[in-house]
Amino acid sequence: MPRLQYGQTTIEWRFKADATLKRHYVTVERGHPVLLRGPAVGLEEQEALVRRRARWIREKQALVEMPLAEELIVTGSRLRYCGRTYFTEVRHVPKLAYSTLRFTASRFVIETPAGRSIGLDALAPLLAGFYRDRAHEKLLARVRHWERQSGLQARGARIRHFQSRWASCNAQNVLEFHPRVMELPASVQDYVVVHELCHTVEKSHTRAFWALVARQMPDWRRQHEVLERAALGDAV
Template sequence: MPVLNYGQTAIEWYFQFDSKLKRHYVTVERGRPVLLRGPLVDEPEQEALVLRRARWIREKLAQVNQPLASEPIVTGSRLRYAGRTYFTEVRHTPDILKPRLTFTASRFIVDSPDGVSILPDVLMPLLERFYRDRAHEKLLVRVRHWQRETGLQATGARIRHFQSRWASCDASNTLEFHPRVMELPTSVQDYVIVHELCHTVEKNHTKTFWSMVASHMPDWQRQHQVLERAVFGDAV
């Protein structure tokens, strides 16, 4: 696989052709080479695309390759939702068969049949299900709001688990959002929605596209910076 040296960081990447994509995406995952996918380009063009995002890639590699959190979740731990972290209470509930997660206005409550702690890999599917339910309840309503505000119309909107993206707008102008969008502050959720709605008109990140985003959300750059600090993949 080709390697790009960016300062002290060696960025190894591989290319995946995808005829359905109109632009190129970079995906950074733990313990794997960087994935570049999109329309067919030769290796020098691939390298130029990787170089364009090299600083971002370096930052994400440092994040995703940190040691995995393995400490159990206990009462007093904090879980993220809508840009905030909330107090979490873990209760031993021996009469249930499987762990259960609920959310009040001020805290997460985890009922566990196994004791007063729960491992992160057991909790994460419950948390993602919570995000998915909240996305159906709240995010899709915001999509309809922003369609009215911007005059931009998608053919549909749905919640979907991506490998490494926050959201997408496909060739038929259907918007898709990862459940983990609900981790983000509501202002950033709105930015993600507006961003994808603008892709219903302009599929690529051209000057026209960014001008359109700015016309509907003048402070988009502030929201984009928050999104840039996340670990999911990014378009180039």
């Protein structure tokens, strides 16, 4: 497996050619080498792409390899939504057939037949469903708001799971958003929406693209920095 040395950090990566992508993306996951995906390139160019994002990769590896503070979610644990973490209450309800999760505006409430705690593996699909439902309700409304505000028009918007990115604007100008965008602060959610709307006009990250983003959202750099620090994939 190829590797490069970045300071005291050794970065191993594997490459997955994907002709459907126009750019290259890196993904950092616990216990796995860095995944580089995108159009087919040779080893030398792969190394250049990984080196370009080496600092970002090192920071994300340090983050994801940290020991999990909690293997179990219990009352008093905190879950993330819209840039904040909220108190979580876990209720034991033996008569339930399966666990449920709801949000009461100030806290998460989990009801489970398994006891007074729930494992991260069991929680993951509940939280993913919550983010997906909220994205349909709130994020798509922000797309319509920014279309009116900016004059930019998408041919549609939908929620979709990606392996290594927050959002996309496809060749038909349909916007697609990962449900986990709902973890981010509202201002950063808006930046993701504006970013993808600008791709309906400029497909690449050219100077003209960033100038268009700046016209719609003058403080975009601040939101972009928050997005850069969030733990999902990143483009190179």
